[in-house]
Amino acid sequence: MTIVKYRKIFFVFSAVLLVVSALAIGFYGLNLGTDFTGGTLLEIKYPSGRPDLTVVQEAVKKLDLGNVLVQPTGDKSYTLKLKNITEVEKNSLFESLTLGGESFFTSERLSDIGPTLGQELRNKGLIAVTLVIVLIIIYIAFVFRQVSKHYVKSWKYGVTAIIALAHDIIISAGAMALAGHFLGGEADALFLTALLTILGLSINDTIVVFDRIRENLHRHPNVKFEEVVGISIRETYERSINTTIVIVVTLVALLLFGPTSTYFFALIMLVGMVAGTYSSIFIASNLLVSWEKLGRK
């Protein structure tokens, strides 16, 4: 089976993607949203057309509110990101945003998150990701407990699945770092949601392939492990790709036509799903084969 035979090419391809993602995260970092950092997020809309970015920036700069990030949003709006502000500071900010009473605007969204709430969400997020990973390892080791009789111990399936997951998560996070740097996307609570959903869905594909390996190990007891894996991949890839097409279609619809608030969510999910399908077809099972070979030497 070609996919198993040329597995090194796929490993290299993934390695390149991983390095690019790690570099993106390292250089640009994640543009953490106020959900995590605490702070104020304000979206304002100028119904009769928004003034120039520099004008707004100048107006805000005079106020001594620390570092204020102003970003164009949609056609007529700006999003401002700044520290937590008091009532008085908010009023003077609103006052100055009218640009001397000349530009009328409406406040579309205001979110002011205290620092402790942000920190708590950060901690919770870390705990949640760890918990999902641990539970999935346990779950896979349990579901595949009977395959240990053949070639590879069941916990190795769990570990391989987790490596594939890490692969998907790192690439998704890398995409978020790039989206944050070039498109102004924020890694907010929804980003965390996307990561956890990717964890759950991408393990799906991997489990389906592993399921098939389990079944084929029974069916062809005298065939070499790598051939069994090859057969299993061949039997499942059409399903994996079709499923991904369906989910990708719904996500693209969400990306193109959905609300702005879920734009980056859809984008990261999209990257994660594609990476997830790729890793379950080309990486997870191939890793098992390599591991099994290593054990025989």
Added chain:
Amino acid sequence: MDKTRISAVILLLAGVLVGFFIYNSQSSDSYFYRPFKFGLDLSGGSRLTYVADVSKLDPANVPDAMSSLREVIERRVNVFGVSEPVVQVERSAISGMDQNRLIVELPGVTNVDEAVKMISETPNLEFRVERASTSPKRQAIVAAREEVQEFISALPTTTPATEAEIMLQERFDEETLALIQQDPDFESTGLTGRYLKRAQVNFSQNALGPSILVEFNNEGSKLFAELTKQNINKSIGIFLDETLLSAPVVREEISDGQAEISGQFTVQEAKELTRDLNLGALPVPISLASTQIVGATLGEEAAQKGLEAGLIGLFVVAIFMIVWYRLPGLISVVALTFYIVLMLALFKLFPVTLTAAGIAGFILTIGIAVDANILIFERMKEEIAAGKGLLESIKEGFARAWLSIRDSNLSSLISAAILFWFGTSMIKGFALTLMIGILVSMFTAITVTRTLLLALGFRNRVGIAKFLFDSAFFK
């Protein structure tokens, strides 16, 4: 008609009925009227998160205090005339941060200044007794205050407040830090605005401005009688939000449960104060930790776009399934319609609060729902390729795909459950739709598809059946 056909007809009828319910429940004239419940991010409105300071309470009393806090705030919010406000208490104890929070959601309110004022700038009325100048407690407080003051003035003036806070906690023990919170001159008695029955503005003839007459409830009257009895010829400090209003000297025991508060009030101030006192004083002090406001147009736009995205996604998925899998594909689209109808009905009946994230989750589950069908159809194809008859292949396809569907959906359920447990309300909405979606989709994709497919009664892959069941690029 055989059994599968009867079940198929029943299923289809049930689906149509549920669909009819959804259609009907949208119109407000209908007996079934049950609109969708939209979250603040879709309907517009504001969400205020308060942190309650329970440090002065016995931990055992915290849940009680929080629920009476919720009641008081609810009363105040109701005065506001907002439709369906939500006031809820949330306790967070994770990684060392133990916080009791109060969340107030005001749908449709986008100018929160007034609401914030009404909710948090509430009078915290307290009666305290004078401490003797020789009391050891008083001396301890004064000493502790001096010590801390000295430490703070030694810090560089540029030290940020948060850092200074941490340094204080490292330098002093808990006892000292608790002491400096207290008033050296007056001692708390536990008699607070909680025990108030009623407050009213009083214009007495021999005073310049208005005063406020407070009347305690039964419990409060007893406390007040006890307090006055034990402190004859001493002064009682009446504090409003930590500020001393007046400190009248007790002449005799007051047993009728009434007290007069005189201060330099204007008539306006006195009126507002009595109103707020009557609405109920807060049992615990609270501070605003986060404000989130979404404008109505933004929310409406998000709901509209979410709907559009869902329909477009659904349409393309349907085309794909029919082109690729032909008749089984068409059946799966029927099952998918079933899925959507069921989900919408559940959203209405539970009711599930729909947020942008929740709608995204719902759109995503459309993909997951179809996935189970893809797994089954691929298995069917394999069985056909292995030379089995059509009917047998259909049955085998479902039986063999079940393990994969179960295993893979369980892992998604694990993630969704954890998301639900840890999430903020926005994420909870997503996780909930994902969980319900996974469970419902297992039913529709397996049971509904199977029943309908079998009911069609194709047994052998010949003639039209061959065309209908052969999927694209079938080898």
